[in-house]
Structures are given as structure tokens and as C-alpha cells.
Amino acid sequence: MIKVEGLYHSYTKNEKYAVQDLNFEIAKGEVLGFLGPSGAGKSTTQGVMTGLLQLQKGNVTVAGFDVRKISRTMFNKIGVSFEQSNVYGKLSGLENLEFYRKLFDVPTEDPKAMLELVGLDHVADQKAAEYSKGMKHRLTFVRSMLNKPELWFLDEPTTGLDPAIASQIKDIIKKKKEEGTTVFLTTHNMYVADALCDRVAFIIDGVIKLIDSPRNLKLQYGERLVEVEYREGDCLKKEKLSFLDRKDRSHLTEIVNAGNIEMMHTKEATLEEIFIKVTGRGLK
Amino acid sequence: MKLLYSFLKDMKLASKSFYFYMELGIALIFVVVLLFIVPENPDPKMDVYAYIDLQGPYKTMTEEALSRENTDLIMLNSREEVKAELKGNRGSVGLVITQADDRIVYEYILQGYEGEKFRNILKTSTEAGFVSEAANYRSVTNVITLEEDTEKLSLRLNILPVFLAYNAAFMGLFIIAAYIFLDKEEGTIKAFAVTPARVWHYLLGKVGVILVSGLMSGLVATIFLAGLKANYLHLILLLIATNAFGSTVGLFIASFFNTMVKAMGWLYVIIIILSFSAVSYYLPAFSPLIIRILPSYPMLFAFRETLYDVGNTGYIYTNVLGFSAASVILFLLANYRFKKTLTV
Ligand SMILES: Nc1ncnc2c1ncn2[C@@H]1O[C@H](COP(=O)(O)OP(=O)(O)OP(=O)(O)O)[C@@H](O)[C@H]1O
Ligand SMILES: [Mg+2]
Numbered sequence: 001m002i003k004v005e006g007l008y009h010s011y012t013k014n015e016k017y018a019v020q021d022l023n024f025e026i027a028k029g030e031v032l033g034f035l036g037p038s039g040a041g042k043s044t045t046q047g048v049m050t051g052l053l054q055l056q057k058g059n060v061t062v063a064g065f066d067v068r069k070i071s072r073t074m075f076n077k078i079g080v081s082f083e084q085s086n087v088y089g090k091l092s093g094l095e096n097l098e099f100y101r102k103l104f105d106v107p108t109e110d111p112k113a114m115l116e117l118v119g120l121d122h123v124a125d126q127k128a129a130e131y132s133k134g135m136k137h138r139l140t141f142v143r144s145m146l147n148k149p150e151l152w153f154l155d156e157p158t159t160g161l162d163p164a165i166a167s168q169i170k171d172i173i174k175k176k177k178e179e180g181t182t183v184f185l186t187t188h189n190m191y192v193a194d195a196l197c198d199r200v201a202f203i204i205d206g207v208i209k210l211i212d213s214p215r216n217l218k219l220q221y222g223e224r225l226v227e228v229e230y231r232e233g234d235c236l237k238k239e240k241l242s243f244l245d246r247k248d249r250s251h252l253t254e255i256v257n258a259g260n261i262e263m264m265h266t267k268e269a270t271l272e273e274i275f276i277k278v279t280g281r282g283l284k
Numbered sequence: 285m286k287l288l289y290s291f292l293k294d295m296k297l298a299s300k301s302f303y304f305y306m307e308l309g310i311a312l313i314f315v316v317v318l319l320f321i322v323p324e325n326p327d328p329k330m331d332v333y334a335y336i337d338l339q340g341p342y343k344t345m346t347e348e349a350l351s352r353e354n355t356d357l358i359m360l361n362s363r364e365e366v367k368a369e370l371k372g373n374r375g376s377v378g379l380v381i382t383q384a385d386d387r388i389v390y391e392y393i394l395q396g397y398e399g400e401k402f403r404n405i406l407k408t409s410t411e412a413g414f415v416s417e418a419a420n421y422r423s424v425t426n427v428i429t430l431e432e433d434t435e436k437l438s439l440r441l442n443i444l445p446v447f448l449a450y451n452a453a454f455m456g457l458f459i460i461a462a463y464i465f466l467d468k469e470e471g472t473i474k475a476f477a478v479t480p481a482r483v484w485h486y487l488l489g490k491v492g493v494i495l496v497s498g499l500m501s502g503l504v505a506t507i508f509l510a511g512l513k514a515n516y517l518h519l520i521l522l523l524i525a526t527n528a529f530g531s532t533v534g535l536f537i538a539s540f541f542n543t544m545v546k547a548m549g550w551l552y553v554i555i556i557i558l559s560f561s562a563v564s565y566y567l568p569a570f571s572p573l574i575i576r577i578l579p580s581y582p583m584l585f586a587f588r589e590t591l592y593d594v595g596n597t598g599y600i601y602t603n604v605l606g607f608s609a610a611s612v613i614l615f616l617l618a619n620y621r622f623k624k625t626l627t628v
Contacts, residue, residue, distance in 0.1 A: 050478050052627040072480045080478040086471025090300045091293075102289040103479035143475065 001151050001182040002026040002049065007058035009044050018044040019206040022058070031173075031183040032211075033197035035190075035271070037281060041206040042186040043083055046153050049184065050080050063151050076106045079149030083156045083186070085136035089129030093120050093139050096128055097146060104147040114142045117172065119165065134161050141169060145176075152176065152183045158192050170195060190271040200271065204279045214271060221277050222269035229263040230255050236262065286481040290489035294463070298493045301466075303459045307451060311501035314447050315508040318440050331356045331376035333369045338383050346381060346388075366393060377406075437591060444509050445587035446562050449580055452502030453526035454558060456494035457534035458551055463490050464535070465544040468626075477627045484619045486626075491531045491615070498527035510591055518590040518600045525607035526583055532614035539621035542628065579610070 007022040019041035026032045034042045047053035051070045060067045065074040087096045097111035115121045118138040141157050158166035170192050201211040224243040241248035298304040366378040378393030467473045502523045506514050541547035561581035564571040586603035589595035
């Protein structure tokens with residue numbers, strides 16, 4: 001669905017690149033997560049792929065179209081949600097969607113149903129300018145679904161939303177994924193990335209450091225620890241033991257046999273921990 | 285269809301915005317000012333405060349002569365009174381006529397702002413007055429009319445073309461740029477850019493909105509001030525062509541910038557330059573080439589033609605065609621530029 005080769009982009013049109021030498025592909029039906037700290041070049045990459053930024057160097061093919069000469073019909077197939085919500089403040093939520101759907105040449109979703117999907121039906125007729133930040137963000141998100149896109153670009157769809165709503169959005173994306181939608185997903189939210197992405201790319205300072213599936217990454221970089229809390233006499237003890245270490249394993253057996261365990265769970269490395277390990281930098 | 289939807293959406297947005305009403309508001313203010321403050325034809329009469337200190341036949345003779353002039357003569361009793369009245373009425377002159385020995389002394393008391401020309405006129409007309417009183421005076425003045433049927437527009441109608449050019453045609457220059465930068469700021473342009481709709485749909489939709497408000501304000505002003513005297517077919521055609529010209533100039537300039545603040549300077553300079561032609565419009569004697577080549581110059585005269593009973597149709601249509609053609613070219617250029625810069 002997407003093929004990116006040797007992509008460079010500079011806002012200042014010089015050697016100062018916002019992204020450089022990006023290479024990746026997204027297969028049909030795949031969800032690729034773009035993870036990286038602020039300023040890493042995630043939105044820039046999405047911008048080039050959606051034709052909002054002019055391709056300067058490299059080759060980018062999106063849904064079979066070379067972005068150097070995009071045909072407007074390409075946009076019937078793709079949906080784009082933006083990191084900064086951009087809706088008409090003077091129009092109501094419903095009016096925003098009603099106008100937007102008319103710009104497509106393909107069958108579109110019912111705006112009312114879409115508003116309901118993201119819990120905005122009760123403010124459908126209210127001016128979008130009066131929406132809270134999260135509400136505007138949801139409107140921007142749901143607008144990108146109107147044309148039932150085959151290929152979906154989501155720039156931080158859950159940022160700034162409360163956990164319950166973020167989880168709702170995550171479920172919507174998951175459902176679309178199950179229906180076969182290809183997704184390019186940019187996020188800071190590791191749980192969302194973990195739950196949704198077939199593969200994730202770690203990007204930092206405009207360079208992709210690694211692309212792999214979350215499972216492989218965990219297997220490769222995760223330490224596979226067990227965290228155990230147990231009582232020994234009067235005091236409560238807490239230990240982290242590695243599956244890979246012989247001594248730790250036999251110590252764990254002793255604890256289990258003693259039978260005073262209060263709590264015990266395996267602890268996988270999170271994507272965030274792996275990110276830090278790989279790039280030496282945090283995600284924030 | 286997308287063009288239509290885009291236009292309708294923009295109309296809806298515009299109808300909720302300040303700019304849309306600003307133009308119409310200015311039109312109404314303009315109408316009110318012209319109807320109630322500017323006289324239909326300014327009164328050429330001037331108040332004259334006079335104090336005449338003469339005796340006998342001289343007195344009646346002078347008074348008679350003065351009353352025949354096109355002035356309002358107000359007789360006062362002393363030079364001091366004349367001075368006092370002058371202070372209260374800036375549009376007046378004072379006249380003191382006294383007798384010294386055997387001579388009659390005419391003394392004009394002026395406000396101070398009158399120019400050399402005016403002083404000379406006073407002087408020569410005073411002298412001429414005496415000549416004509418002389419026994420064997422014969423008028424040798426012939427008035428020759430250059431164009432037999434020249435129609436003179438009233439002062440109000442003479443101002444109207446200036447309003448039409450600057451409010452109905454060129455106001456759009458600013459407003460269309462403002463609309464575009466508002467959309468840029470709101471980011472909605474980006475959302476529009478990832479749909480199958482085209483950049484020119486977007487731009488033409490905006491031109492349409494400007495056209496609606498330009499036509500409205502132009503027609504409102506003309507209906508109130510000219511009534512049935514205007515040729516509305518010509519006026520509408522001219523308003524469409526010139527308004528499109530104004531907004532496409534605005535589009536073109538806006539395409540070089542990404543914020544209103546940055547574009548403002550250029551827009552302002554353009555408006556100022558365009559307004560120079562109003563000077564030549566009022567003072568035909570001052571029409572250097574540099575002003576005559578400004579697009580606003582023929583525009584003013586074309587608007588004026590639509591107000592004459594028999595307007596110069598050829599001139600009007602030449603303007604309509606010229607401005608339409610220029611608009612198309614500017615629109616294509618703006619579209620070409622915006623394709624690259626609209627979403628950056
Ligand atoms: N319009 C712009 N003009 C100039 N530089 C820009 C512009 N937009 C982004 N940049 C620069 O390009 C780099 C990448 O920015 P980008 O927005 O792609 O980052 P990001 O990964 O999306 O970050 P975030 O998580 O904060 O959204 C940054 O160094 C940023 O300063
Ligand atoms: Mg970003």
C-alpha cells in the first residue's frame with residue numbers, strides 16, 4: 001500500500017533534514033506504528049505521504065500513486081487525521097462532517113453515526129469552536145473515516161484524550177484493522193502501539209533506527225522478568241528475578257515452595273523501555 | 285459540484301464573520317454620509333458680511349450692485365462686527381467699503397486659507413463690477429460650450445465611482461487574503477487538501493464569496509444614490525469583472541505569504557498605489573502616464589459611465605473584458621502557486 005525509498009525532507013531546503021533516508025513499506029492490511037520523541041519527523045513523514053508537503057527527494061508510492069504526481073482521485077481511498085485538530089470552528093460538528101463528505105466521489109459514512117461513534121452526538125449541533133480540545137480532536141479523527149478509507153493516516157489519534165476515550169479510539173482503529181484497513185499510525189502512546197501495530201518503527205532525529213513487530217522486539221530486547229512479593233517472617237519482600245538466570249530461577253522455586261507469595265507477575269519489557277534501550281532516549 | 289459545496293460552505297462561514305458585514309456596513313455608512321451630509325450640488329454661494337460706510341448715491345449704487353452678485357450679503361454696522369461674524373463662519377468673506385476723500389475703498393477681509401487664485405478672482409471681479417457700471421460698458425464675454433450635450437453629474441454621483449472602485453472592487457483584495465489566512469491558521473486548508481477536491485475549487489469558492497459581498501455593497505450604494513439613473517446591466521457586469529480582478533490580485537499576493545501579517549504590507553502598498561488614480565479622477569488636469577496606467581484609473585471612469593444617461597458603452601465593455609481577462613490570468617497564476625504553497 002505504501003512504499004517509501006530514500007525519503008529526505010528539509011523545511012529550509014538545505015542540508016538540515018527533518019527526515020533523512022527513510023525506507024519502509026506497509027503491506028495491505030498492515031498497521032505500522034511510527035514511534036519517536038517530539039520533533040523526530042513523524043508528522044513530516046505523514047505530510048509527504050499525504051501530499052501536503054512536496055516530495056523533495058526519494059520515491060514515495062501511496063495506494064499505487066506516485067506522490068510526485070498525485071491524482072486527486074487518490075484521496076477517495078485515503079483518510080487523514082491530523083495531530084492538531086483542524087475543523088471549521090464556525091460550523092457545528094455535524095455541518096463539518098456534512099460538508100466534508102460531499103468532497104468525495106465515493107459512498108460515505110453517515111455523519112450522525114460517526115459522531116455517535118466517538119461520543120459527540122450530544123454536541124452535534126454545537127459550533128465546533130465551542131468544543132473542548134479533546135472533542136475537536138475526536139471530530140478531526142472521525143472526519144478521516146467518512147470516505148471509508150482503505151488507507152488511513154493517523155497522526156497521534158489518542159493524544160490529549162482521557163484514557164477511557166483513548167481506549168475507545170483504539171477499539172475503533174482495531175475494528176477497522178480487522179476489516180482490512182491499512183494504517184499508518186503515529187503515536188506517543190505505547191499501549192496503543194502495542195495493541196494495534198503489526199510492526200513499529202522507531203524514529204529519532206529524522207532517522208528510522210529500527211522496524212520490527214512488537215513481539216519480536218520484546219523477545220529480543222525484553223529481559224523476561226518475574227516480579228514477586230512474598231512474606232518472610234514479619235517483613236514483606238519484593239524481588240525481580242530473571243527467567244534467563246539460573247540462580248534466579250532456583251531462588252524463585254524456593255519462594256514458590258515456601259508458599260508465602262502475596263503477589264507475582266511476569267514483567268515484559270514495554271515498548272517504551274525497548275525504545276530507550278535502542279535509541280538511548282526517552283519518548284517524551 | 286465540489287465547487288458549489290465549497291462556495292456554499294464559504295458563504296455560510298462568511299455570513300458568520302465580521303469581514304462580510306464590514307463591506308456592507310461601509311456601503312451603508314457611505315450612503316448615509318452622501319445623502320445627509322454631502323449636498324446634491326454644493327452651493328456656490330458664499331456669505332459676505334459687509335459694512336458699507338458711504339454716503340448718498342454711492343451707497344444705493346453699491347448696494348444694488350452687490351445684491352446682483354451670486355452672494356448672500358449680510359449688512360453689518362461696523363468693521364468690528366464683520367470681523368466677529370467672520371470668525372463664526374469659516375465659509376464667508378468680509379467686505380468693508382469706505383470713502384476716503386473722493387475715492388471708494390474696497391477692503392476684503394479674508395479668513396486666511398484662501399489662495400492666490402481666489403484673491404485674484406475677488407480683485408478682478410470687483411474691478412469688472414465697476415467697469416460694467418460705467419456708462420459705455422458693453423459685454424464682450426462669449427461663453428462657448430465645448431461639447432454641446434455634456435452631462436454633468438451631481439457631486440454625489442461623481443463620488444460614487446470612487447466608492448465602487450475601492451469598496452466594491454478592491455476591498456476584496458484584503459478580505460480574500462484574510463479568509464485564506466484564517467483557513468491556514470485554522471488548518472482547515474490541510475483537511476481540504478486531502479480530499480479529491482481541487483485547489484481551484486477552493487480558490488474560486490472564495491472569489492465567489494467576495495463577489496457576492498462586492499455586488500451587494502456596490503448595488504446598495506448605487507440604488508440609494510443613483511436610483512434609476514444608473515445602467516444596472518452595465519454596472520453589474522463591471523462590478524463582476526472588477527471585483528474578480530480585485531480578489532484575484534489578492535489571491536496572487538497571498539500566495540507568496542503564509543501569514544496575514546506578512547502579506548499586509550504588500551496589500552497595503554497596492555491599495556495606496558491604486559488610490560492615486562482618484563486624484564486624477566477629480567483633477568483631470570493632473571493625469572500623468574504613471575497614474576493612467578493604474579488599473580483603477582480606467583475603472584473609475586468606467587464606473588462613471590454607467591451613471592450617465594447615455595454612457596459610453598464601448599468604454600464600459602472594454603473595461604469589462606479587460607478586467608475579466610486579467611482576472612482569469614491572475615487566477616491561473618494564483619492557482620499554480622497555491623498548488624505548491626497552500627498547505628505549507
Ligand atoms: N513547518 C515547519 N517549518 C520548519 N520546520 C519544521 C516545520 N514543521 C516541522 N519542522 C521541523 O521538522 C522536524 C520534525 O518535525 P515533525 O513535526 O515531523 O516532528 P514529529 O515527530 O511529528 O513531532 P511531534 O511528536 O511533536 O508531533 C522538527 O525538527 C521540526 O522543528
Ligand atoms: Mg507530529
